[in-house]
Amino acid sequence: MSVAPPRTIARTVAAADGAPIAVYVEGDAEAPVTLVLAHGWTLDASAWQQHARDLTTAGSGSAVPVRVVRYDQRGHGASGGGSRPWSIDLLGEDLAHVIAETAPTGPVVLGGHSMGGMTIMALAAARPELFAERIGGVLLTSTSAGRLDPRGRRDVPLRSRALGHAESAFFGYCSRTVERSERIRARLPGPAGRLNPYLVKRYLYGPGASREAVLAGARMIHACPMAAVADWFPALMRHDKAGALGALRQVPVEVVVGTLDRLTPVAHSRRLAAELPDAELHVEPGCGHMLPLERPEVISARLRTLVARAAAGTGDGAGEGTGDGAGRAG
Template identity: 40%
Template structure:
């Protein structure tokens, strides 16, 4: 069962947090979701980690500010930099000691990079493994939406202008009424050749819960992020980098540059898959996460043999 709680951040934003697994686990896994999604993105991976027995980690999932059950954020707080500081707050409160594995999907992966840039000391001391899924370290440099370059550039310009308008829309969610009409476009943008209806439904519900401010205000910092140098400083951290072959938002070139900056990273391009890998290809993502967790989990000390009861007699 999930242990649910709220973490109040210094600016008053409240994060909805769920914890699974033993509090005294040898390792903690913290998973961060993508833009306009929520913690439920990781439900298959949380379930997969439960079967590790004595080596089962503590797992923390949370809704980013302005997403899911977390409270709204102001425009000034809707930045990748702030998400990095929010992740630091989650770690300090819910996993103050011991090694951690960080996993991020899309926006969540970018937040991990921001945490590494803002808190290099704690990151180097604590982080024992990384999972980057369908994310980028270079903003929108490689984003073409699966379209010709000229059309993609026009679409990106329109998206940037529209994001500024949406950012001023505050906490309203008028798009919820349009979800049925938006369903084909969301399916095309987020998923690959095959799409489980339950996964699409969850993605649509999460998108419907995101207020206009969250949809629009994060866009400028997402497009401008450049963190390859930050990743290069993490060269000795075991990592897995996964991307879908048909990802229209963070295409394989994004994952290739991340893996190139991390010499110990394993890159996997999943044929026919789109952007929502944790739900679209749950077994592959879970396997990659489990492998990182098993590699990062400290070996338990062998138990000392019990001393036999009674008095030991000396040999004659």
């Protein structure tokens, strides 16, 4: 007999500039650990829906009760865009507010996919004391500490540099003509057709990805506002936190990437692991950039391990902060 998943509680957290951030909370309110999950560019909080279910459903195999907080990143899903210009540092501030409002006490584990991983890095660079006091573990999947922009770099092939210029021009055009770009996209084949899922799978998934996983990603991407599609691109290209991740050395870190990731290739995860020598690096064969959707069981297992470690370390310094650390985050 299947067990009903826990009820999702939706609320809104106001960011520093007043932008409304949509938040979804699942699990036991009295759980000893809170898991906060940040999604990637053009996705939304539903990218973590299966993981929330895996970790909070009774009989799921989780040894430690956990409360899961998912949220729509600024400009995505049901969250507002707020002030401009957008930056990954701004997303780090948003994450700090989400933690302060939804998990004011107790140990916290953070999980981030792609731009969500960059969000965690931005928070770590800006608020190292929060990691020392409250954060009991971090999962970084399919992400990068920087060097995503190939333009002007002699160490990348000419073809990659040319593609970088083309992408920058394309997203710049979309940013300047958001309404027109929305109309054009509305006339293109969507996830209900064959071409859209085919392209999404080709560039973002491995060849063995299930149709269900591909459609889940395709629908989120298709629903993402063109303003977010276009205007977050330059922020991703500017992102650079290499050498600024000392706070992550204080906590258990899992770095996970697919061998076929085109957007944040394995080399980016290897550089992260080199900067965080105590981090555990796992390279999942045959998977693309959408690893949390393509292999949710792999990600859930890593999150489950981090939650257990955070709960076990409550009395040893990890997560000992009362509410002060999160309060200062606001």
